Amino acid sequence: MNWYLDSGKESDVIVSTRIRLARNIKGIPFKQKLSETDINNLLEKMKYITPSLGYGLKFLKIKDMDDITKLALVEKHIISPDIISDRNEEESGILINDEENICIMVNEEDHIRIQIFNSGLDLQNTINLAKEIDKKLDNMLHFCSSKEYGYLTACPSNVGTGLRASVMVHLPALKLTGNISKVLHIVNSFGMTIRGIYGEDSQSKGDMFQISNNQTLGITEEEIINNLENITKKVMEQERVARKNLEKNEIELQDRVYRSYGILTNAVKLSSDESIELLSDVKLGTDLGIIKQLDDLKVKKIELYTKPANLQKYTGKILNAYERDIKRAEIVKQIIK
């Protein structure tokens, strides 16, 4: 099963883990200075090495992909919105496998961005796979690095390890009990960044947040991973305490999650934003064992296939916003049945 539909460790709170390594190839100018020939050479080189890299990876040029497929990958946070922008899409590519747990972006901001995804909290396995692929690629491509700084990257903020490790967390109880801003503040004070996945900061829709490391220089990969793991576990504990507190008002909590379930499963049209909000309550209800009509897989399917582009992939039709709102309500009913 694809990682984004699967449940992992601690997945009542931790939705997914992701690792990104930024790398650049010796002898090729950095992104800003690439000529058209350089770009073509880079893409051709990556296409050429794909089969020998293994992992079931396939090479695709962004410009060869249809719009819905590209947007569907952006919605899953597998590729960045930046790589499909007008500026980039002519000169970029990806190496991706069917499981979609590995996606190497080529010529996004750096020559190479190795990305590994996993369900739940799984930083160790995720970084291990990233490092394994990094090593193989380094043998094939020879990455730029300096003794003093470590890996060199297009943007100074990534220099050093080139590592961005992150977890996506669902914090509905901290939001409901009003403790979210305190938690956001603490996480930031530990040199980590926490921000809403949909919308900004504490205004995040759907109570989904991403915690990631700030620092990439003057710190080892191990330290980054350990720090992130520790702070993530602290946040997870706080969320669980907040959930226990909500459970003291059992009826109020049940009423809240079941009303959202009632609307989500009976509405005849649903906007994307409303789905995200309702689904946050429904996920909480399912994770706490209150809502018995659903399981993790169904919640994840609803979450995925109600996103605009994935909805259209699911349906196999190009739909306008109004048509999508109607189809979204139908899909929820189909998945629940």
Place this chain on the structure above:
Amino acid sequence: MNWYLDSGKESDVIVSTRIRLARNIKGIPFKQKLSETDINNLLEKMKYITPSLGYGLKFLKIKDMDDITKLALVEKHIISPDIISDRNEEESGILINDEENICIMVNEEDHIRIQIFNSGLDLQNTINLAKEIDKKLDNMLHFCSSKEYGYLTACPSNVGTGLRASVMVHLPALKLTGNISKVLHIVNSFGMTIRGIYGEDSQSKGDMFQISNNQTLGITEEEIINNLENITKKVMEQERVARKNLEKNEIELQDRVYRSYGILTNAVKLSSDESIELLSDVKLGTDLGIIKQLDDLKVKKIELYTKPANLQKYTGKILNAYERDIKRAEIVKQIIK
């Protein structure tokens, strides 16, 4: 089946029909001047004649009835709130049958108030039964009347025919399309009264209205009935036109009624007011064939057993407001299953 659970003619719009005849007995002072002995004599007399009147009627003193039973009858509009007030309950009684389509109030405002109830629009049969009982009672009791005025009543507003005919109507589409105030105005200009059943006037909760005659003097029973029937049919037509208009925005309408259905059937606690509001949408959805999970009987059962006293009768337990809100949500689920 009890009339209040049954469906009658035009019952997509017309919920029920009711007739009330106000009568007073010769040789007994009017309500305001009754001595304790007079009261006892009146109640004893009515108790005495009950068996020979027939119709399966039973005589009950209000003071002998438990609170929940009294309030349950008030909620069904079978007895007035006035008859169970502290001032009245010691000196009043009712004759009622198991079907509860006949309820004669004794010593409420007048000595006798004959009331007949029916499902849907059924003024002719209802007035016929009222007149039949009226005649029988007149033979037994001899009602006060004057050649000049007709029947004499405690309040001058009822002098003449002593007849109040009314229909209860559900007007959600006129409310939604904003045409309700126009309709209220027209009905009133035809010498009829239209008012909300719950709450006042156009602020009526649940879109339930009662249309009744104003005039009882200088007009025949037949004229009252015909006028009411005509104006009711006009209102009904207007409501149906408004529903047709709503149906043009099919998706919007479906979405509205199904969202209410989703909340009503999934909430874990429901206030009485919220139930009334949600049920108005759900009734509209059922009447228009949009909501297929429900039928008329289930809608009427939910409507009845979510009212505070009837809820407690259904449950067989005295419950406080918070307990009722939880039980109300359970009852909805039980009825729908």
